[in-house]
Amino acid sequence: MMTSLPSRLAVFDMDGTLIDSLPDLAASANRLLAHYGLPSIATEQVRPMVGDGVAALVSRLLVHAGSAATGIDAEQATAWYMADYTPHSTDLSRPFPGTIGMLEDLHATGWHMAVCTNKPVAAARHILRVLDLEKWFVAVGGGDSFSVRKPDPRHLLGTIAMAQGNPHRAVMTGDHHNDMATAIGAHVPAIFARWGYGRPEMEAGATVGADSISEVAHLANELVPA
Secondary structure: OOOOOOOOEEEEOOEOOOEEOHHHHHHHHHHHHHHOOOOOOOHHHHHHHOOOOHHHHHHHHHHHHHHHHOOOOHHHHHHHHHHHHHHHOOOOOEEOOOHHHHHHHHHHOOOEEEEEOOOOHHHHHHHHHHOOOHHHOOEEEOOOOOOOOOOOHHHHHHHHHHOOOOHHHEEEEEOOHHHHHHHHHHOOOEEEEOOOOOOHHHHOOOOEEEOOHHHHHHHHHHHOOO
16 A cells, blocks of 8 residues: 655745845844944845844844944844834835745645744744735744754754654755755755855755746756655
């Protein structure tokens, strides 16, 4: 008697992969800097600071500000940033063009979907809900959902378990070296999102790269056949 294979699971990073969130991240960055009387920063300078979680982003903003930021408590600044960012996190952020069609294609071929992000889970769920994306995902593993986060493979494995998936039937898509590292460590095929915020060298270790999010469904079906 044949047993059916577990459902395939497509796991996605959020910022720079599913959602173009840079405008809101940069706007909150500038409000934070203004709060402390520090010079503003260009949106494109914020881009490489994204991907390691809020605390890392705030720390990089303070380093960028140089000696003028001496004495600022990074933990307090992080709390201020999150309090400001969450209610403004969907002012300018939008799904990348082609995201909805790609999710529809995956759903049509029997995939389940999940999100694995270093963004706090409450903020991630809020954004998915406001942008009408939440309905596509059976699980959201945030940066505070487990005792670890990307690049630790246990963050991805925990998200897969939360989605009742199987690592052998999963694919990870992301635009950052953290996404590639967590997939490699979890022995899950990795699609590098070239349309995102990551630098080209971050594709190292990826199973395959995609120039557009519209390619993901086709690549996922090749990597994990039905």
